[in-house]
Amino acid sequence: MRAALKVVMAAIFSMPAAVALAKSPDCASWPTNMALVHLKNAGLIDIPSVIEAQTRAVRLASEKIGKDLHQQVYDITFHTRDGKTIEVITKNQASSEECSMSGVDVYVVSTKIGGSVALPSEVTTKK
Template sequence: MKRLLAALLLVSPMLCFAKAPTCSSWPTNIAIASLKNAGITDPTKLDESKTKAMLLASEKVGTDLYRQIYDITFYEKSGVTVQVITNSEASSSECSMSGVDVYVVARKIGGSL
């Protein structure tokens, strides 16, 4: 019994720290389309080389299924920035396991980001 418990303790950290998928492109592309549809900005105005997507949270919600929250900042060629927060689900084999909720950050108070 002690050996079984010791084996479980050795294996359990590996199970708990499974690597979440890197899926910033899916929410970024959907956010651009959502911003265009809302009349906030247009892809032709954006300098896509400056776009920054930072993963804020990734929570395992099922077998190989993660809920991911991204903070994405778009830079227009004019210098205007548009910041959004996205919420979507991804797996190791597919980034588009759900739709993408896009929230426009109207005003940011404090912080360094």
């Protein structure tokens, strides 16, 4: 009976680790930070002027493309102290061990046509 209890307890305690590996990683900070660097290098934003508390990153997609490797797409919006808003779409690869499995492709959204103003599942992201 004790042996069976030990097996059941071991299975219960090992489940969260197994579930965590299967889950898509939450890696919003990596593409957010890299987008800021790309925007700064392109002369589109001054990093100290960004209001960090208003930065929004919404994961649009996360597709498993290998063993513990996901391709992720984020919609990130930055607001600056002078009232400027810059929206970007990012694409990168992440794993449960490392968010920076690839560089970050950054696409600046110049015009939004139709649809809603904001996505319902917006998540605040801090650097």
